[in-house]
Structures are given as C-alpha cells and as structure tokens.
Amino acid sequence: MSASFFSRSLPAYLVLALMLILSACATPRSSSGGGGGVSNSSYKIGKPYKIKGRWYHPAEDPSYNKVGIAS
Numbered sequence: 001m002s003a004s005f006f007s008r009s010l011p012a013y014l015v016l017a018l019m020l021i022l023s024a025c026a027t028p029r030s031s032s033g034g035g036g037g038v039s040n041s042s043y044k045i046g047k048p049y050k051i052k053g054r055w056y057h058p059a060e061d062p063s064y065n066k067v068g069i070a071s
Helices: 003-024
Strands: 049-051 054-056
Touching: none
Parallel strands: none
Antiparallel strands: 049 054
C-alpha cells in the first residue's frame, strides 16, 4: 500500500475510531422489567447477603438520598 492511500483514508479511520470511543461511553437503556416490586423504576432494593456468617437484609427507605463517588 502506498502512503497516499493511508493519507486519504486516515480521516475515515479517525471518524470510525471516534464513533467507537463515544459509543463505549453511552449509557445503556434500562429494560422495562420489574424493579423488585417497587413502583419507581429508579429505586431498587438489593437481595439479602451474607458476610462472615452474618446476614444483612437491605430495607426500603424512600427518604434516603445519598449521592457520591464510589471508592
């Protein structure tokens, strides 16, 4: 392949690479499945879990509103 081929097709490769990068940053659409019996689709309660032999049961708390950065 000659250098002129790469110079002509370089913008097309850049556009393709940019599209792939931007599509990886897109937020997936949520399905309209059940949210664990909760009427608000943005509110979800996790399943009970066990740590070091102790069971934890997540509880519903509609007034809880904490936003932050995970570690």
